[in-house]
Amino acid sequence: MHIVVCTKYTPDSEAKMSVDEEGNISWGDSPLIINPWDEYSVEEALLLRDQHGGTVTVLSVGPEAALEALKHAVAMGADEAVRVWDEACAGSDTLATSYVLAKAVEKMGDVDLVLCGKSTIDAQTWQTGVALATRLGWPSLMYTINLVELRSEERSITVERLLEEGRQVVEAPLPAVLGTTKGINEPRYTSFIGIRKAAQMEYPLWTLEDIGAEREKVGPQGSGVRWPEVFEPPAREGEAEIIEAETIEEKARILTEMLLAEKVI
């Protein structure tokens, strides 16, 4: 089994975002971390590798800062890591990013399964995984909450997807692109031995030429999304009300009535 996990670096989830008058987004001096949703994908890949054997490769499109995400994944236990970057890629949307990812996966050649997180905590588009599956022409298994069975001999997989309407069990042939969601597993912490490997490992850098990607299909010219204006949303206004009552049960009853009246529950 060769499992590829797509990952991205993001600012820490506690970072405070701000937008200046020119529309430039800043995350302050927040440390960079692996996109938290990707940790579920890395964990699932490691569990599959331990069960079926094979290799886990983490893949990221990004500048040098992307190494943060790759190192975290290797420290968790991934075997290989590849970074793809060219200055031309800056400003890529999901359409362009999925193109670069697809080209990198095609270059690897022997990939059985690609895992993605459900979204990234900075951009929150939820599209890259689906777009990647479409580009590769592979089944797209997004929002997977339970990997029921992987049959490496038969080259097929059964997963349980978490949808708004409920859960859906689907079977697909391999190779496929699988999007994980919270609850599929409990990602492990990085370990001392993993960190030693991550700190000492070489991280190959693939250029657009290396993966045979066309320059006009990446960056802003390869993207469908335009950003005519970026601004901070107006501060939300709200009010607080303290429920006064004799007993906690009474307070709970009043709160329930208020929530029902507001159609919150």
Next chain:
Amino acid sequence: MDFGWTEEQRLWRRAVRDFAQNEIAPRVREIDEEEFIPREIVAGMADVGLLAPTVGEEYGGAGADWMMATIAAEELGRADISLAVPVLYLVEAAWGFIFYRYGSSGLKQEYLPRVTRGEAFLGIATTEPGGGSDILGACRTRGQRDGDRWVFNGEKVYISGVRESLDWGGIHLMLARTDPDEDAGHRAFTFFALPLKGTGGVIPTYFDDMGRMGISTGGFALDEVRLPLEHQVGELNKGFYHAMEGFSAARTLIGATCVGASEAALAMGMDQIKLREAFGRPIASFEGVQFPLANLYTDLEGVRLSTYKAAWLMDQMYRHGAATHHDIALAAAMAKLKAPRLGFSIMNEVADWHGAMAYTKECPIEMGIRGIRSYSIGAEGTPNVMRMIIARELLGKDFLPTLYTNKS
């Protein structure tokens, strides 16, 4: 001079901080009240590589150097200001290292993989009812050879991890007098690996501690306790010297864990003084509040640097042969002398900033005050013993107060 961190050190600090802040910090009050460290926390520490991390990989350890072990101590102190988890960590890290360095291979194979998996405890037992600072005078526990066994009689007190060792299994490195000749001086003691669980003649007792409630403090009497010869750790009658090595390691980690707890307390205090208003302004704007902060932060940064220098010296000695135990003893004694006392001062100041709330259990600072007092009283060496070590390294052995005591 390079004050930066290597890539490995940076990633390790982040890993320990992630784990400790997520899994330990939210449970510190629970640990303090329930008086034990949940086993899932210990198991998690094992997965991250935090149990006896300086033990080699062949015995399940991480093969960590002392800089890495010290970084972990600082982060664990930051997460648990009650210091219960840090005590578990640093006792096993320091004395696990001594056992790894001097223990018999069969016994290491039996215990170290279990210790590093969190399935057994490894501790230290030197203090006796007669004292802990004056080992020559106070260590009366006797070890005598009887054929293929060592036989022990005596008593050890104020020992960390007695309940843990009895519950989980494991060993305490116990110092015993093996040469009855009072003139043998420091060359009269030997270390032994004593399993408290399942060993006949071991009679445990417990003390109700003031702080760091999550890890037990106890003692045990030894009544004709018999151990096979392979339980001897290190050379016969060299136990005092092996103990000094372990104490230096432990003191360095104590320095770091007190620094971490102090940093957490100061961060908590700074949040408070920026938000708390009195007389129409944040109390952080008062000189009476911000000048003590500036002084304490400056002192803390100094102690932090000297603690990491001690760790660096240990790596110089154990990894590169470029320092001696004299260098380490001096640096570790300075860290141990300063860090716990400074931490106690910082926590008291931070308590003042919080006002009456600090005197309640709504505020975690009282756990810190109770916990850190353990290390500013003694535990791995009293402040005055640290001063004696520092003076010995500065003046030479000819001025050791013990020389004059023995002459009189």
